[in-house]
Amino acid sequence: MNIDPSLASAFAPTGKLRASINLGNPILANRHAQSGEPCGVSIDLARALAQKLNVELEWMIFDTAAKSVEAVSEERADFGFFAIDPVRGEKIAFTAPYVLIEGFYLVRNDSPIRTNQDVDQAHNRVAVGKGSAYDLFLTRELKHAQIVRAPSSPAVVHTFVEQRLEVAAGVKQQLEADARTIDGLRMLGERFMVIQQAMGIHKRRGDAAAAALGAFVEEMKTSGFVAQALERHGIAGASVAPSV
Template identity: 65%
Template sequence: MEVSKAIQRAFAPTGRLRASINLGNPLLAHRAESGEAAGVSVDLAHALAQRLCVELELVVVDAAGKSVDVIANEEADIGFFAIDPKRGAATTFTEPYLLIEGYYLVRDDSPVHANADVDLPGTRVVVGKGSAYDLYLTRELKHAQIIRSPTSPTVVKTFLEEDLDVAAGVRQQLEMDIRGMEGLRLLDERFMVIRQAMGVPKSRGETAGNFLADFVEEMKRSGKVAEALRAHGVNGAEVAPAIRR
C-alpha cells in the first residue's frame, strides 16, 4: 500500500497517529504487567503507524462510549469499535476484522431460559453504557427495561449488587467476570454478533476511509489479525472473512 503525504496528513495531522484504545473490552485491549496498553487493537495500531511511517500515540479509555467520543471530538485519529448505525454519524468504519458474540447472563433459578424470554415487561437488563450491545438492545428490546452500568467490565457487579434480572455482554467478558462464582448461567444462544472494525473521523475524507479499509483487509488476509489473537491468548473471537476490494 503506497502512502502519500496527503494520507499521512489525513491520519496524523499532529505528526503522530493517535489511536483510541478501549480497555473496556478485554478481548481487544488490556493493561500489560508494565502498565502499558496491549492487545489486538494495540498491535493493529502499531502496524498502521508503521505503514504510515509516523509515531504512534495511544489514547486510552475505559469504555466504548468514551472511545466513540474521542473520535467524534477528533482527539484521536483512529479507533476500534463495534459497527453500529448510531456511531456512523461522525466515523467512517471499515469492514469488521473480528466477530465476537453477545450473550445474556442470569441466575440459575431465573425463569429466563431463552433469548425470547428476556423481552418481557418487568425484566431489567443491565448493559455497559454506550457499548455496541447497549445500542443494539436499545433498538431491539420493546418491553424489558434497560439499566446502564458505567462500563462493560462493571456489568456483572451491577447485576449482582442491584439484584437485576439479566446481564448482557460479550460472552468472554461475562465468563471471565463470573469465574469461581456459583448460581449463575449463560443462556445457550447469542443475541447478537458484534462486528469489530476500525474507524477514522469522516472529516478526514473518503480517501482516508478507503486506505484504512484496504489496510484492514490486508491484515486479515495476511494472517496478522489471527497472529495477534494467538499472541494475546484471545479465545472465542474469530477473524472476520476478508473482502476483496
C-alpha cells in the same frame, strides 16, 4: 500495501497518529500485567498502521467504548477500534470488521429465563455497559424489558448482582470470566448478536483516508496478522472476520 504518504496529514494532522483505545473490552485491548503498557490485538493493529504511515504513535486510553468513540467523533483522536453501529456511523467512517465477537445473556441459575426470547418482558431489567455496542443494539431491539446501564462493560455483572437485576448482557468471554468467580450464574444457550469490531476514522478526514484504512484492515486479515495476534494474546472465542 503501502499507504500514500500524502494521506499522512489526513490521518495525523498534528504530526502524531493518535489512537483511541478502549480497555473496557479486554478481548481486544488490555494492560500488560507486568509493565502496565497497553497490549492486545487493537494495539498491534495501531502500531502496524503507524508503521505504514511512518508517523509516531500516541495512545489515548479510555475505560469505556463510549469515551473512545467520543474522542474520535470530536477529533481528539485520529482513529479507533469500535463495534460497527449506525449511531456511531453518523460521524465515523468504519472499515469492514476485523474481528467478530458474540454477545450473550447471563442470568441466575434459578431464573425462569431459558431462551433469548424470554428476555424481552416488561418485568425484566437488563444490565449493559453504557454506550457499548450491545447497549446501542438492545436499545433498538428490546421493546418491553428495561435497560439498566452500568458505568462500563467490565462493571456489568457487578451491577447485575448488586442491583438484583434479572439479566446481564455483554461479550461472551467477559460474562464467562465473571461467572467463574460468582456462584449461581449461567449463560443462555445462544448469542443475541454478533459484534463486528472494526477500525474507524472521522468522516471529515476524507474518502481517501477512509478507503486506505479499509484496505489496511483487509490486508491485516488476509495476511494472517489478525489471526496471529489473537493467538499471540491468548484470545479464545473471537474469530477473524471474513474478507470483503
